[in-house]
Amino acid sequence: MAIQRKAPDAARRSPATRRAILTAALELVGEMGYSRVSIEAIAARAGAGKQTIYRWWPSKGAVLFDALLMLSEGEGEGEQLAELPDTGDLEADLKTVLRATVDELNDPRYSEPMRALAVEILLDPSLAEDYTERLDKPIKELKRRRLRKAQQAGQLAPEVDLDVAVDMLWGPLRSRWLHREGPLTAEFADMVVEAALNGLRTHHGAASPASQEEGTIGARGR
Incomplete structure (x- = not known):
């Protein structure tokens, strides 16, 4: 037939x-x-x-x-997302990436369409799922992968939750941009990286707050 x-x-x-x-x-x-x-x-x-x-x-x-x-993607289809830079200097690499994020969020070609998409994702569960699977999850994995390498190299504390670290680094930029809370600048991006890494890095030999308090009490007793 x-x-x-x-x-x-x-x-x-x-x-x-x-x-x-x-x-x-x-x-x-x-x-x-x-x-x-x-x-x-x-x-x-x-x-x-x-x-x-x-x-x-x-x-x-x-x-x-x-x-x-x-x-x-520059009108390309099926292109792989680029890995985050890895020069061995985590702080410099993150500042490079976050500065590029600032430039993108300030680009009028992106900014208003991206704001509109952010609202639509809240209203459309199907679109939210598509966004998560095709963009959000792959990008977050690239960020975690770079931070995981830094963690394995001893540049981040071993107990750091990498999902939390990603939110600490990229969350402030998105919040300031989305809510128009203030100017989104390269200087702000640098400050976010420095503040986040101050809490995420391994601090060799640094005393914990509890031990510092015990030492103070001991000194007073003497």
Whole structure:
């Protein structure tokens, strides 16, 4: 019996069409703000059919997420995330990475679309799951991997929880950016690294607060 094969969807197989849609989404969010952008407007700007967008993406938030991924990857698809730098100087490496994060968060091409995506993730469980699996977990693993190497080299205390360390280092930048709590600068990034590492490093020979207190009491007794 002959098998009926569905004709290939030419638009679906066109990287140029996909790129045009994602580029249109970024442009419109930058011009109008996310809340005023519609799938119809994206389709019109991209010169694509509205139904094409609905076939490829389940929501406007999903379009925006892929658009941001395209932007961060330089329009490449399937690229591996780059490892964090490892020169042997943990503090210098982290300052390099956090300064780059500051530059990205201050870049208008990223900032407003990323704010919109942060809100959509709170409202859309499916998008939140996609974001976690495709971006958040892989990036966190890269951060943990770099910190794990530092821990194995004795640059971080062995008892440090690496998930907590990641939050200590990157959390303040995201909080200041997301809530517009103040200027996000390279100097602020450096201060975050220095403060975090002050608590995370191995302090050889440093007395614990309890032992310091006992020593003080002993001295007073003498």
